[in-house]
Amino acid sequence: MDYIDFCKKYYATTKIPISLLLGTAEKYSTIGELFSVEPLTDYPVLAGGPNPSIHFYSSEIIYGCICIEETDYVIILGPIFECPVTPSQINLFMQESAVPAAYREQIVEFLYTIPTTSRLHLARHLSLLHLILNRKNADIPEILEISFGNTVNRNSHNVKQFIENKENEELHSTHYMELELYEHIRNGNPKKLADFLKSTPLNLNEKKLAKSPLRQAKNIFISTVTNVGMIGAIPGGVDVERAYHLMDMYIQECEQLQTLKEINDLQYQMLFDFCEKAGETHLPSGISADIYDCMNYIRSHTNEAIRLEDVAA
Numbered sequence: 001m002d003y004i005d006f007c008k009k010y011y012a013t014t015k016i017p018i019s020l021l022l023g024t025a026e027k028y029s030t031i032g033e034l035f036s037v038e039p040l041t042d043y044p045v046l047a048g049g050p051n052p053s054i055h056f057y058s059s060e061i062i063y064g065c066i067c068i069e070e071t072d073y074v075i076i077l078g079p080i081f082e083c084p085v086t087p088s089q090i091n092l093f094m095q096e097s098a099v100p101a102a103y104r105e106q107i108v109e110f111l112y113t114i115p116t117t118s119r120l121h122l123a124r125h126l127s128l129l130h131l132i133l134n135r136k137n138a139d140i141p142e143i144l145e146i147s148f149g150n151t152v153n154r155n156s157h158n159v160k161q162f163i164e165n166k167e168n169e170e171l172h173s174t175h176y177m178e179l180e181l182y183e184h185i186r187n188g189n190p191k192k193l194a195d196f197l198k199s200t201p202l203n204l205n206e207k208k209l210a211k212s213p214l215r216q217a218k219n220i221f222i223s224t225v226t227n228v229g230m231i232g233a234i235p236g237g238v239d240v241e242r243a244y245h246l247m248d249m250y251i252q253e254c255e256q257l258q259t260l261k262e263i264n265d266l267q268y269q270m271l272f273d274f275c276e277k278a279g280e281t282h283l284p285s286g287i288s289a290d291i292y293d294c295m296n297y298i299r300s301h302t303n304e305a306i307r308l309e310d311v312a313a
Contacts, residue, residue: 019075065077181232221250
């Protein structure tokens with residue numbers, strides 16, 4: 001297969017940037033072709049994790065990685081943004097990618113053309129590429145590195161049991177359990193959230209919202225993601241616009257699903273995604289809010305001349 005031609009056609013179809021590496025040397029990249037940037041000879045290797053895998057250069061810039069088996073070729077998808085691109089993300093990308101400042105205006109326009117893509121959707125892209133290039137199936141949860149053991153299977157049973165109980169009017173109030181769930185998300189601690197979910201069924205709504213089990217599960221998901229964003233993530237420090245965008249993205253993703261298991265898996269991904277986003281906003285131990293703001297400002301403007309007055313302001 002002509003891998004460079006494949007990469008060009010993939011970008012033309014999806015508008016997701018793609019790079020082809022031979023070892024650590026870049027042989028092709030969307031950015032290099034569009035802006036005539038010289039190929040990197042020491043490309044950062046996204047190593048570790050399953051094949052394919054997802055990696056983060058920062059909390060808001062995501063890449064997908066797939067090794068083409070029995071070759072030294074590696075394909076990198078990205079950058080991927082889950083929310084609309086912000087100026088700080090543009091600065092961070094310019095810094096991480098070592099793109100010359102002369103290309104800034106063109107790069108800004110280019111980044112705005114990249115479709116916002118959830119981690120789940122990126123995992124599906126990687127799964128498809130794995131099937132095409134390596135002729136192997138890739139499990140979506142493994143790509144996302146979600147390892148809840150039997151918790152996901154138990155949750156599928158819980159949803160089924162939940163629906164049956166509702167029909168028999170046997171379900172008890174879940175008010176306090178919901179409050180605890182939102183508190184874990186607000187606190188931004190994924191480990192405590194995982195422990196909570198392993199021991200607690202996700203029966204998240206008492207009202208009958210639909211006649212069919214699939215529509216019921218979707219309506220419960222929509223109700224849950226709204227509460228998670230409004231009661232958990234935003235009070236936990238997640239930017240309002242970012243939280244609303246993620247809520248919309250997950251609702252649209254859910255509406256496309258056709259099985260209870262897919263909805264349950266998406267529900268777990270959604271809960272941990274919001275929890276991680278809230279955790280990212282918490283101050284590191286021993287650092288004041290003012291100092292933390294200064295650190296973030298400097299980190300996102302390292303490719304510019306920064307004055308002391310700018311940081312202080």
